[in-house]
Amino acid sequence: MRHLLSAADLDHQSAVRLLDRAAQLSVVSDRAVKKLPTLRGRTIANLFFEDSTRTRLSFEAAAKRLSADVITFTAKGSSVSKGESLKDTALTLEAMGAEVIVVRHGASGAAYRLAHSDWISASVVNAGDGTHEHPTQALLDAYTIRAHLRDGLGDLTDLRIVIVGDVLHSRVARSNVLLLSTLGATVTLVAPPTLVPVGVSSWPCAVTYDFDEALADADAVMMLRVQAERMSAAYFPSVHEYSRSYGLTDRRARLLSEHAIVLHPGPMNRGMEISADVADSPRSVVVDQVANGVSVRMAVLYEVFGARAEISPEGISHV
């Protein structure tokens, strides 16, 4: 795996292998000394053009647990909105020795462009590009679902997963639909028609406007964050109406089967797409998602570095 740009880059075998690798590496996180020497002397650049403290810290922790050196570049979208900056910044980071660039950018396709232009030869990991994809988020979601509902083994065959909310603008939804279906799950999207893209019918999933109906046989429910700017752009009449139709309220949570889990990529709008009680309930696995994010990103960095040059198995075999 030279780059990770889209969940579509992963076939069934490579997706399962990544999850297995993440499980193997997660053991490190339970130890007192949370460090493997695997990527000692190698350099990773975190290139964050959008604010995302969580994702950036997660990649940083993953890199450090593998003993890599981390260079971090952050800039708010508005101050570095010109395209030249993406190219120049990537050139700068590569000149500083970065072999792998983790990029978060507001433009869909920014990671693909970095990987496929002739600007740099570094490997690229997509940490979220515009309204396109966020493949490591999908991996950590799949990992979390597998851990809770499949004892951490194999794939997600026959699991019914419901994704709810602003699908139109969600890179989390796009990556999850692709990855979860690759892993054998049945995915259903629930959203108001204004927040579903034209052309969704070609996606490997079902779409419904009836949240209650979708809940009945769901094994996992993933709530998407509704961005504040959507609320004022007439995608739906009011926060209240949205919450009533598409929020995971206490009443709806009672429709879920006993074993069903609730995911959210965070940060949550409590009382909007998810009630506070549901967010804090035992079926909520939001905190697990964060922890698993580090393991999954360790696995991705391991694979990407491995594709560039042989990594010594030192520290892997005996964890």
Add this chain to the structure above:
Amino acid sequence: MSSSHIVIRNVRPLDAAPIDIEICDGRIRTLNTADAASGTTHNDAEVLDGEGCILLPGLVDLHTHLREPGREDAETIATGCDAAALGGFTAVHAMANTAPVADTAGVVEQVWRLGQATGRCDVFPVGAVTVGLQGERLAELESMASCAAHVRVFSDDGVCVSDAVLMRRALEYVKVFGGVIAQHAQEPRLTEGAQMNEGALSAELGLPGWPSVAEEAIIARDVLLAEHVDSRLHVCHLSTRGSVEIVRWAKQRGINVTAEVTPHHLILTEDLARSYDPIYKVNPPLRTADDVQAVREGLADGTIDIVATDHAPHPHEAKDCEWSAGAFGMLGLQTALGIVVETMMNHPGASSSRLDWQGIADRMSVIPARIGGVQAEHGRPIAVGEPANLVVVDPQRPWTVDPARLASLSRNTPYTGMTMPVSVRATMLRGHFTVVDGHLS
């Protein structure tokens, strides 16, 4: 400058039998069948052997961005005219979205004079419809029409005249001097932040969609407005099957509407956006294969009257970036004829959408000259006494597009490495060669 007495031998006008054509003092002096002319000598005349070549009236582009004044880093009138001549054009209409905007007699006269000074191609400025392309109040259309630049085409191209009342007034006002409003059909609210054609692919790529209806709704409104006020509408760069159908309906109804399609919408599809390379980013966006087929059919059956390049130079940095930061537009002048021959003559997809050389001459010279109001000098028949604005096309000499070898200051062609099936052997403006043997003269 070449001599003003020129003979082109053995050339086939519009694919007819070979002739010798004698040009003197800017006009066609004699036409003789090659046999009858053999042995005739023309003392002092410069001779070009046109064996195997096609003679067409010089091409006329109704939609060119020359960028001067304001963006001389992307293109100048001189470099744009070089590209035009090399592409076989003898006249181009320069769009108004310059800086300052061509919305006064002063600016359009400057553009017109700079074009004349090149000696390579006639530049006819297009005037802005509204002051500063702001869509708020009409520019001084009559002043631009009556100045030396003699403007007849008005457009806010790049921006749609979306206000229905303003569009109605513009259509009415230009009737005084036989002008035409060339509308860039793009409903602004439906295309806020839009990046590519809306459909399954935009959903997959996560790029904000540009729905067909944003184009079609404006065209539908405008043909009805043109009918209502009995005026003349020209639709710029239409790109969807629905747009073709609306224009076809309007023409059947007798509405005075003409339409253009760009070469790139005849050959490229939205699938190129998969590369996230903004070299393929253009306004209107590349559409689906079905739309491409529809515009080819429309061009063949006359629903779409002409091909116009929408030649849109941009500096390297405006395309060497992520998709959403990239500028809209692509070069077109030097590749237009090749793309039209490729898509409409060599590989039309369906026999019903095939054009012959007469059909290509009509759509790239005769009709655009008429729509642009320059038919007295351009797009003329190849006949004795007519102005010698001509192009000699070699259908046996393909060439490969190398952006570094194009005459434009900019390099943003989407056709790098593609083979163009025909080349321009020579271009002649008012009896002087501007291009000979594929090189500027």
